[in-house]
Amino acid sequence: MDTVDAIRENELNNLNDLNDLRELHEMLMRSNVLDVQRRAPVWRRNRVDHLNYIQNEREFKSRFRFNRENLLRIVDLVSPYLNLSETNRGLPVSAEQIVCVALEILAGDQYFRCASYGSGVSKTTAWTALKRFVQALLNDNVRGQFLYMPTQEQQRENISAVFDKYKLTNVITGVDGCHIPFLEKPRRILAEKNSKDFINRKNVYSINSQIVGGFNRRIYDILLSAPGSFHDAAVWSMSNAKAWLETRFPQRIMLGDSAYPQTDVLMTPYPEEQSRDDNSKCLFNVRHSQARVEMTECIYGILKRRFPIIKHIRNDLPNAILIVQACAVLHNIALDWKDDVPNDHHPNDDDDDDDDDDLDVPQDQLHIINMLSVRERREQCMNARDNWRMSMDSNPTRKELEKMARHGVEAEACRRARRRAQH
Secondary structure, eight states, X not given: OHHHHXXXXXXGGGOOSHHHHHHHHHHHHHTTOSOOOOOOOOOOOOOOOHHHHOOOHHHHHHHHSSOHHHHHHHHHHHGGGSOOOSSOTTOOOOHHHHHHHHHHHHHHTOOHHHHHHHHTSOHHHHHHHHHHHHHHHXXXXXXXXXXXXXXXXXHHHHHHHHHHHHOOOSEEEEEXXXXXXXXXXXXXXXXTSOGGGGBOTTSOBEEEEEEEEOTTSOEXXXXXXXXXXXXXXXXXXXXXXXXXXXXHXXXXXXXXXXXXXXOSSEEOOOOHHHHTTOHHHHHHHHHHHHHHIXXXXXXXXXXXXXXXXXGSBOSOHHHHXXXXXXXXXXXXXXXXXXXXXXXXXXXXXXXXXXXXXXXXXXXXXXXXXXXXXXXXXXXXXXXHHHHHHHTSOOOOOHHHHHHHHHHHHHHHHHHHHHHHHHO
């Protein structure tokens, strides 16, 4: 302050020429009175009001995967769980902006900076919006409304639909696995896991997801804890859906492909060598395959088409799991609200609890199962499949006869290919 006082009292009164002004400037700089480093100008983005900016309904749905009405319903659904700011300090994003930015990221399979440019927010804000939206969807109050195991009414609907179309009795769900690939080695892997465990048979890092689905394309359960190297049978053995079906509904049937073990409740197709020589088993395999595809593989196709982000995950492992789970919740929301899949083409498109649910578990049956040997248990499961096959209508339709013929030709082609590979 002594220097400043001297400047004020003496120097300012003695400015006679330009040299005196230069000396004063140097003195002020030495005394840190003059701040020569100016702050960079603040860049304020013009945030886009998507609900009013995009007037074309087809473009709106292609960008956000939901129509305008259902998007507003989603905003109302998740708003209580977004932790919105109560003041306008810092120019906070609104619930509509959070939902639109997050849905655009899920729909575009793009980098965060692309979504931020299109919405008028920073890249960090775009990532934060996605994270808050995903956490809101996975809140128990929201997720519990749309993602749950089938109720008694849903089971009856699936049983009736499968029997009417494929003549298979007592089928309530189907189960199948699908790999969710990463573009690079997944980050933030738990210490007890090795990154090599996530390399699947195609030499790609992935998660082996398991979906339990219904005939109306609804997802009842999704499991995303298995690395890509895990077999479908191993994933099934540690899933809650297995325990749910075997203990609470042992009289119901679930369909799975040949990668799963044959049990009393999980029905798999007959081996190729058996279906080749038996028309009844071949017809069973054809019907089994058609019903299973509708309840599982079609769901994966619809899910990837509506949310292309799950085709190639760029996020770290914990966030990737949350994102895929949120996509499953949004898939069921679209079904309940009758919002069709957007009719657009993506560059990476490819084929690829009610109280009534409580039933008594037959303890004597569980005791007998535990007393059986592995061989006896396997024979019992095979007999259960034979008995279930005999209960179906054995009169094939013309379309089924054509598929049975193709099934035999394709099976023979596969056998020849294996023989050539062996030699």
